[in-house]
Amino acid sequence: xxxxxxxxxxxxxxxxxxxxxxxxxxxxxxxxxxxxxxxxxxxxxxxxxxxxxxxxxxxxxxxxxxxxxxxxxxxxxxxxxxxxxxxxxxxxxxxxxxxxxxxxxxxxxxxxxxxxxxxxxxxxxxxxxxxxxxxxxxxxxxxxxxxxxxxxxxxxxxxxxxxxxxxxxxxxxxxxxxxxxxxxxxxxxxxxxxxxxxxxxxxxxxxxxxxxxxxxxxxxxxxxxxxxxxxxxxxxxxxxxxxxxxxxxxxxxxxxxxxxxxxxxxxxxxxxxxxxxxxxxxxxxxxxxxxxxxxxxxxxxxxxxxxxxxxxxxxxxxxxxxxxxxxxxxxxxxxxxxxxxxxxxxxxxxxxxxxxxxxxxxxxxxxxxxxxxxxxxxxxxxxxxxxxxxxxxxxxxxxxxxxxxxxxxxxxxxxxxxxxxxxxxxxxxxxxxxxxxxxxxxxxxxxxxxxxxxxxxxxxxxxxxxxxxxxxxxxxxxxxxxxxxxxxxxxxxxxxxxxxxxxxxxxxxxxxxxxxxxxxxxxxxxxxxxxxxxxxxxxxxxxxxxxxxxxxxxx
Numbered sequence: 001x002x003x004x005x006x007x008x009x010x011x012x013x014x015x016x017x018x019x020x021x022x023x024x025x026x027x028x029x030x031x032x033x034x035x036x037x038x039x040x041x042x043x044x045x046x047x048x049x050x051x052x053x054x055x056x057x058x059x060x061x062x063x064x065x066x067x068x069x070x071x072x073x074x075x076x077x078x079x080x081x082x083x084x085x086x087x088x089x090x091x092x093x094x095x096x097x098x099x100x101x102x103x104x105x106x107x108x109x110x111x112x113x114x115x116x117x118x119x120x121x122x123x124x125x126x127x128x129x130x131x132x133x134x135x136x137x138x139x140x141x142x143x144x145x146x147x148x149x150x151x152x153x154x155x156x157x158x159x160x161x162x163x164x165x166x167x168x169x170x171x172x173x174x175x176x177x178x179x180x181x182x183x184x185x186x187x188x189x190x191x192x193x194x195x196x197x198x199x200x201x202x203x204x205x206x207x208x209x210x211x212x213x214x215x216x217x218x219x220x221x222x223x224x225x226x227x228x229x230x231x232x233x234x235x236x237x238x239x240x241x242x243x244x245x246x247x248x249x250x251x252x253x254x255x256x257x258x259x260x261x262x263x264x265x266x267x268x269x270x271x272x273x274x275x276x277x278x279x280x281x282x283x284x285x286x287x288x289x290x291x292x293x294x295x296x297x298x299x300x301x302x303x304x305x306x307x308x309x310x311x312x313x314x315x316x317x318x319x320x321x322x323x324x325x326x327x328x329x330x331x332x333x334x335x336x337x338x339x340x341x342x343x344x345x346x347x348x349x350x351x352x353x354x355x356x357x358x359x360x361x362x363x364x365x366x367x368x369x370x371x372x373x374x375x376x377x378x379x380x381x382x383x384x385x386x387x388x389x390x391x392x393x394x395x396x397x398x399x400x401x402x403x404x405x406x407x408x409x410x411x412x413x414x415x416x417x418x419x420x421x422x423x424x425x426x427x428x429x430x431x432x433x434x435x436x437x438x439x440x441x442x443x444x445x446x447x448x449x450x451x452x453x454x455x456x457x458x459x460x461x462x463x464x465x466x467x468x469x470x471x472x473x474x475x476x477x478x479x480x481x482x483x484x485x486x487x488x489x490x491x492x493x494x495x496x497x498x499x500x501x502x503x504x505x506x507x508x509x510x511x512x513x514x515x516x517x518x519x520x521x522x523x524x525x526x527x528x529x530x531x532x533x534x535x536x537x538x539x540x541x542x543x544x545x546x547x548x549x550x551x552x553x554x555x
């Protein structure tokens with residue numbers, strides 16, 4: 001008899017968590033990279049404007065400079081494309097905002113435009129999976145620009161410095177590739193090896209909880225995506241990384257046959273600057289033929305990823321608009337702060353949105369206190385203002401990987417200081433307006449998330465279940481054929497592993513969503529158990545588990 005939980009136990013409305021929401025995590029392995037990149041990207045334009053006495057243009061150069069925050073986990077070939085699109089998206093949003101500001105001064109119209117822009121930016125960032133900081137920076141720039149007094153004739157002159165700073169940010173983002181061209185792939189593979197080693201050590205019989213295995217599988221899947229996005233696939237370094245990543249997959253499928261210490265040793269070597277460990281394997285590597293098959297498969301159309309994001313986009317548009325209108329009704333002079341607060345909340349489900357709201361409010365409230373403490377120093381002169389703002393740029397990116405609220409402690413005073421590039425303002429009024437807009441934006445934004453239900457979350461679970469069952473049946477059929485081609489069997493195994501990862505992601509997203517039918521938890525557990533058994537059988541059929549424990553590493 002199955003011990004899976006019954007679907008009747010699933011509640012329709014989930015409790016909103018408070019414990020752990022503000023807990024600090026470990027810093028990212030590359031926390032210093034975005035921090036140093038944004039410093040290198042922001043400092044030259046701002047210092048140049050300071051020397052020219054044109055700090056009034058700093059808001060526009062900041063638009064381009066902040067593009068350096070993106071794509072740090074992507075291989076350099078993919079990063080070049082991603083950063084180029086980010087720059088174009090940033091300048092495009094800025095152009096729409098500046099044109100709107102030049103055509104009307106009606107605050108209601110401007111808030112509406114800002115809300116629609118925020119929804120579009122959210123949908124595009126999620127569909128392209130651009131990663132942190134997502135749509136928030138884009139929305140901050142476009143929303144703030146809506147309320148910058150403007151004429152149509154000034155728009156080209158304000159877009160030009162933004163585009164120039166964006167070009168500089170692109171160069172800053174690509175510069176590390178000159179010293180360590182395979183750095184992102186090495187880090188991703190090392191992370192996958194560590195995650196697989198931790199799972200194999202904690203659950204040697206392979207009976208670990210689905211969430212634990214899913215976290216390790218997600219790390220492996222992210223590493224494969226990094227390798228599949230790189231150029232020059234036949235390069236020796238790429239091939240060596242692929243062999244190592246296959247060992248991480250083997251550890252998840254058959255942890256009893258894996259050596260966690262060996263996996264960790266390989267991860268340590270990858271984290272350094274030495275050569276990539278190369279495994280003894282005189283054969284061509286049948287397991288990598290599955291990678292060739294995946295590369296040859298047609299990519300999923302971008303437009304098909306936009307459809308499921310419709311509820312999140314509607315939440316963003318409605319929440320941002322209502323937050324901005326509420327701020328206007330209260331007489332706050334900068335309704336875009338409430339709009340940006342609402343835009344920053346929306347995550348994969350209601351529970352995560354709630355957690356982000358708590359983090360945002362706490363971080364902003366502590367941040368305004370920090371602003372009150374440093375504003376006398378910043379008001380010593382324009383040079384002091386620029387330097388303090390640069391310090392907060394660095395601090396925000398250095399701390400935000402620990403927890404979103406900690407990064408917000410630096411983001412808030414930085415955003416307040418940016419408003420003073422044109423002229424110094426009365427600190428008390430700035431602080432009051434920021435606090436009011438933060439509370440209003442968080443409250444209204446969350447209520448909009450509750451009001452706009454996401455029924456598609458349950459449908460995605462059903463689709464993911466169907467995909468797992470289809471992949472498992474295909475793999476099982478190949479296992480029953482003694483003469484099955486190694487490439488076909490490996491491709492089927494990898495497809496099943498990906499489908500299992502997608503299923504757990506869909507279940508986790510839907511589990512935190514309100515007002516939907518109960519999830520088929522029993523069916524999910526059975527599908528995961530059967531899928532994992534099939535993966536283990538495939539690994540043993542291929543003999544990968546024996547090779548993973550007996551092969552050495554070339555000196």
